[in-house]
Amino acid sequence: MSSVMQPQLHSTADPLIIAGVEYKSRLLVGTGKYKDMDETRAATEASGAEIVTVAIRRTNIGQNADEPNLLDVISPDSYTLLPNTAGCYTASDAVRTCRLARELLDGHELVKLEVLGDEQTLFPDIIQTIEATEILVKDGFKIMVYTNDDPIIAKRFEDMGCVAVMPLAAPIGSGLGIRNPHNIRTIVENASVPILVDAGVGTASDAAIAMELGCDGVLMNTAIAGAQDPVLMASAMKKGIQAGREAFRAGRIPRKRFASASSPIDGTFF
Amino acid sequence: MNIIINGTASEYPDKLSAAELLRALGLADKRLALEINEEIVSRSTYDSHFIHPGDRVEIVHAIGGG
Numbered sequence: 291m292s293s294v295m296q297p298q299l300h301s302t303a304d305p306l307i308i309a310g311v312e313y314k315s316r317l318l319v320g321t322g323k324y325k326d327m328d329e330t331r332a333a334t335e336a337s338g339a340e341i342v343t344v345a346i347r348r349t350n351i352g353q354n355a356d357e358p359n360l361l362d363v364i365s366p367d368s369y370t371l372l373p374n375t376a377g378c379y380t381a382s383d384a385v386r387t388c389r390l391a392r393e394l395l396d397g398h399e400l401v402k403l404e405v406l407g408d409e410q411t412l413f414p415d416i417i418q419t420i421e422a423t424e425i426l427v428k429d430g431f432k433i434m435v436y437t438n439d440d441p442i443i444a445k446r447f448e449d450m451g452c453v454a455v456m457p458l459a460a461p462i463g464s465g466l467g468i469r470n471p472h473n474i475r476t477i478v479e480n481a482s483v484p485i486l487v488d489a490g491v492g493t494a495s496d497a498a499i500a501m502e503l504g505c506d507g508v509l510m511n512t513a514i515a516g517a518q519d520p521v522l523m524a525s526a527m528k529k530g531i532q533a534g535r536e537a538f539r540a541g542r543i544p545r546k547r548f549a550s551a552s553s554p555i556d557g558t559f560f
Numbered sequence: 561m562n563i564i565i566n567g568t569a570s571e572y573p574d575k576l577s578a579a580e581l582l583r584a585l586g587l588a589d590k591r592l593a594l595e596i597n598e599e600i601v602s603r604s605t606y607d608s609h610f611i612h613p614g615d616r617v618e619i620v621h622a623i624g625g626g
Contacts, residue, residue: 320626330624345625348566348618349592351585360622361591374625386598390620393600394593462626489626511626 304539306507308484309400309432309453311370313340316501317531318372318486320511321345321364324520331363333514336524343374343402343509346391371395372434374402381405381421388431400453401426402488402509404436412462412489416443420450427451436488439473441480448483455483456509459500460490463512467496471503478504494523494530501534502542561613572611579606581617592621 305312319339324330334342342364350357364371373391375384388401405422407415414437426433427450434454435447444455457477460466467490468474478485484506491497491510500508508531517523561574565585572581578601582588594601595618601609611617 321624322626324624343626344622346593346620347623347625349587349590349621351566351568351619359591360624371622373622376625386595389600390593390595390618391622393602394591394620394622509626 304535306484308341308434313370314338315340315528315531316507316535317497317528318343318507318509319514319524319527320374320509321360322511323515327358327360327363329520330360333520333524334364334369336521336528337514338528340370341372341509342369343372343511345374345376346387346394366395366398370400371398372400372402373398375404375422376402377406378404379406379415379418381418381425384418384422385425385429388426389429392431399430400432400434402434402436402456403452413458414438416440420446423447423450423452434486439470439477441473441476444477444485445480448481453483454486454506455481456486456488458489459487459496462489463516464490465492465513465516466490467492468499468503471499474500474505475503478506491527494526497527497530498534498537501531502538504538507531561611563611563613563615563617565617566619574613576611577607578609578611581611582606582619585619587619590621592619594619 306316315338317337317339318341319334319337320343321330375387378384378387384403384405392398403422405415405418407413423433433452434456435452436456437443439457444457447455459468486507486509487500487505488509491513497508514520514524514527562569562571596615
């Protein structure tokens with residue numbers, strides 16, 4: 291055996307745990323808005339994400355029979371798929387979507403619940419989302435819920451049995467960044483389930499800020515898929531998430547109004 | 561009989577199983593999920609589940625999405 295001391299690697303072994311499953315990556319990505327399947331595959335790989343959202347939609351009947359299937363590119367064997375109820379405006383449509391997803395993915399119970407309020411803001415309809423949550427929890431689903439940045443509602447979803455709560459940072463696809471860091475921080479401080487920022491991130495520094503606030507992860511799609519070079523942005527986001535997480539764990543210095551010299555004042559020869 | 565598949569009315573012979581319908585649509589062996597009249601029809605029952613006139617059939621799959 292070697293007598294060399296192993297250095298303590300503080301940066302390792304910091305898994306994200308959702309519904310009892312450990313993940314190394316704290317970046318979750320969507321698969322929408324890409325140019326083609328190749329770009330979807332390359333950007334998803336570059337992001338290092340292990341949890342990847344998919345949408346459930348009607349199969350094209352009688353056309354494009356040989357078009358590539360998303361699940362051939364984003365295989366359920368390589369990724370944890372997170373079926374998403376995006377596009378649903380009622381609790382009943384969201385529940386139907388989750389049940390279809392479970393059938394499609396052979397009993398898979400982890401879902402992203404998103405029930406929207408209107409097309410302009412894509413803000414969540416909290417009343418409908420709560421109604422869907424009640425039904426889906428009873429039905430055995432493990433729900434990661436998209437919600438607004440209201441700490442009271444976030445806690446309510448946790449109490450109802452959601453396995454993760456995902457407040458928006460800004461409207462979906464807006465790229466406006468973390469609009470209400472104080473609320474996000476309050477949600478994180480109150481929570482005993484993972485809190486992930488879902489929606490609103492525009493660039494890597496936004497992702498880092500979310501993580502510095504103490505979020506357990508970030509879910510994004512447009513910020514990567516809509517970038518001029520999605521694969522490069524996916525890589526940038528991966529690093530932004532890692533940097534923000536390490537900074538959060540390291541504990542930043544307090545902000546002060548005036549300077550504090552970095553070099554000792556003692557021993558000067560002038 | 562007339563049934564509605566993914567929102568489109570279609571004419572099919574009577575006594576049609578879910579498995580036969582999917583084969584007729586060229587979707588046998590594809591990764592999909594089937595719902596008839598808002599109830600899931602599980603893959604294991606495709607052979608024994610028969611389609612009825614007026615049934616609303618939804619056939620879905622996974623696509624890219626956030």
